[in-house]
Amino acid sequence: MAMNKKSKRRLVAMQRILIAGILLFSVSLSVILMFRDRLSLLLVSNVQTELLDITRQNSMYVDSKIAGIFSSMEYVARDLAWSRDGTARKVRYLTEVNNFTRVGAVDIYGRGLEGPDIRMTDFPGIKLSLRGERKVVYTKRTAFDNLNAMVFSVPIQMQGFIMGSVYGILDVNALKTMFNFSAFDGNDESFIIDAEGRMFVQPRRWELARYMDSYLAGWQQPDAAPELVSLYTKVRQNRYGVERIIMPDSTQYYLACRPLSSVSDLMCWM
Numbered sequence: 001m002a003m004n005k006k007s008k009r010r011l012v013a014m015q016r017i018l019i020a021g022i023l024l025f026s027v028s029l030s031v032i033l034m035f036r037d038r039l040s041l042l043l044v045s046n047v048q049t050e051l052l053d054i055t056r057q058n059s060m061y062v063d064s065k066i067a068g069i070f071s072s073m074e075y076v077a078r079d080l081a082w083s084r085d086g087t088a089r090k091v092r093y094l095t096e097v098n099n100f101t102r103v104g105a106v107d108i109y110g111r112g113l114e115g116p117d118i119r120m121t122d123f124p125g126i127k128l129s130l131r132g133e134r135k136v137v138y139t140k141r142t143a144f145d146n147l148n149a150m151v152f153s154v155p156i157q158m159q160g161f162i163m164g165s166v167y168g169i170l171d172v173n174a175l176k177t178m179f180n181f182s183a184f185d186g187n188d189e190s191f192i193i194d195a196e197g198r199m200f201v202q203p204r205r206w207e208l209a210r211y212m213d214s215y216l217a218g219w220q221q222p223d224a225a226p227e228l229v230s231l232y233t234k235v236r237q238n239r240y241g242v243e244r245i246i247m248p249d250s251t252q253y254y255l256a257c258r259p260l261s262s263v264s265d266l267m268c269w270m
Helices: 002-082 087-098 124-129 172-178 206-215 226-238
Strands: 102-107 112-114 135-139 149-158 161-171 191-194 199-201 241-246 252-259 266-269
Touching: 002 087, 002 149, 002 161, 002 241, 002 252, 087 102, 087 112, 087 161, 124 135, 124 149, 124 161, 161 172, 172 199, 199 206, 226 241, 226 252
Parallel strands: none
Antiparallel strands: 102 112, 102 161, 135 149, 149 161, 191 199, 191 266, 241 252, 252 266
């Protein structure tokens, strides 16, 4: 009988130790999982921060390149305002420094000072530059070339009197060389869309470019995907934003966006 009681006490003690061990393991496992989850959130936050930093650097770099293009055009425009001697040479200088596919200069009626006459309806940006603005407008084709292009234009003016406009047409593929910063072992992508979600500088990967082209279209509309509506709202309110998206193959991406300050209604993406 004494042995039975002693055995029972041992059994109870072993059960308590086992239960205590199980509880200790459960608490330890919970702590590990919570720490692991916390670490994941921290990593996601770091990724988002780095993406925003890269988009900031990229947008600043592109903005500085665009500012340099305008600076060279305004230099030529000032020179033309004082003298029309050597107009062709002065305008063609812009091709050398900016990689324009075509350059020209027109008077206030669209008559070619260098290059052909133009119709203002074909070049709304040039029409605005004849009102005193420096302008860059995206177009899928021009009256000269069937290509995706950025048409830059600046006024030729003296003492507030507008005499014409200098313009240059830049193939948007040239903009890809303006993306100078990268991260994540080259797994990031840079591209540019306009305010309506239309993509004109595409990612390197063709399958991603094809999907994003349709996915982002109409991103500013209320019935767009919730994550895009959220991203658009963040960008409009804060001038930047990050959101996670899930591709059709279940691959997850983080989209970071900042507007380009040098061009109205154009967005720089990662």
